[in-house]
Amino acid sequence: MRLDYLTIFPDYLAPLGLSLPGKAQERGLIEVHVHDLRQWTDDRHHTVDDTPYGGGAGMVMKPEPWGEAFDVLAIDGATLVVTTPSGEPFTQALARDLATRERLVFACGRYEGIDQRVLDHAAGRAEVREVSIGDYVLNGGEVAALAITEAVVRLLPGFMGNAESLTEESHEDGLLEYPVYTKPASWRGLDVPDVLLSGDHGRISAWRRDQAERRTTERRPDLLHPSRADSEWDVVAAT
Numbered sequence: 001m002r003l004d005y006l007t008i009f010p011d012y013l014a015p016l017g018l019s020l021p022g023k024a025q026e027r028g029l030i031e032v033h034v035h036d037l038r039q040w041t042d043d044r045h046h047t048v049d050d051t052p053y054g055g056g057a058g059m060v061m062k063p064e065p066w067g068e069a070f071d072v073l074a075i076d077g078a079t080l081v082v083t084t085p086s087g088e089p090f091t092q093a094l095a096r097d098l099a100t101r102e103r104l105v106f107a108c109g110r111y112e113g114i115d116q117r118v119l120d121h122a123a124g125r126a127e128v129r130e131v132s133i134g135d136y137v138l139n140g141g142e143v144a145a146l147a148i149t150e151a152v153v154r155l156l157p158g159f160m161g162n163a164e165s166l167t168e169e170s171h172e173d174g175l176l177e178y179p180v181y182t183k184p185a186s187w188r189g190l191d192v193p194d195v196l197l198s199g200d201h202g203r204i205s206a207w208r209r210d211q212a213e214r215r216t217t218e219r220r221p222d223l224l225h226p227s228r229a230d231s232e233w234d235v236v237a238a239t
């Protein structure tokens with residue numbers, strides 16, 4: 001898989017050379033290219049933003065540097081991941097989908113967003129996915145691109161040493177993960193639940209399933225009842 005990153009803060013993406021993506025690069029599973037968007041500006045100040053048409057607060061990223069970047073990088077046929085708080089939610093399902101692509105190009109937005117024509121233009125030559133990593137606002141898309149990269153790269157065939165840990169973890173079965181324990185069996189007056197020391201694999205499985213369901217009910221009821229997660233939108237839509 002080839003990964004390109006377009007950003008005005010290339011240093012922000014330095015962690016790509018570390019830990020997980022770093023290992024994947026050493027193993028030849030991925031090839032990483034980070035690009036400073038300002039190299040595709042032509043004015044003395046390397047301007048990448050301008051005031052919004054129609055007025056309003058903040059600045060908008062200008063289309064021209066993006067267009068130059070897309071041409072030079074020949075994004076045709078790639079999947080363009082645009083990180084933005086107004087994107088579709090990033091999920092494990094989307095991570096699995098992106099892990100099947102040969103080339104991902106990340107466009108990391110800053111300021112109030114990227115001129116819409118950049119996305120409309122790119123849609124004619126690449127698959128454009130505007131993606132958000134959660135309902136909160138970051139200053140820019142770089143940290144989101146790192147998070148998406150890590151979730152995708154660890155799914156690449158041949159990456160993980162232990163394929164079982166991929167299927168057993170949170171979200172792969174639609175539930176949060178059960179609590180885990182290791183030695184010692186007693187620590188600071190706190191004991192590991194007896195069932196885990198019982199050696200009875202049937203009881204252990206049942207206990208873990210129950211714990212996962214309790215946790216999910218408590219912390220993420222939306223995962224168990226997706227339609228109820230929409231109900232607050234029904235109120236908004238009705239007004």
Ligand code: 6GU
Pocket residue numbers: 082083084085087109131132133134135136137138139140141144145
């Ligand atoms: Cl992808 N970008 C920014 N700037 N903020 C976010 C985000 C992305 N996802 C959640 N908040």
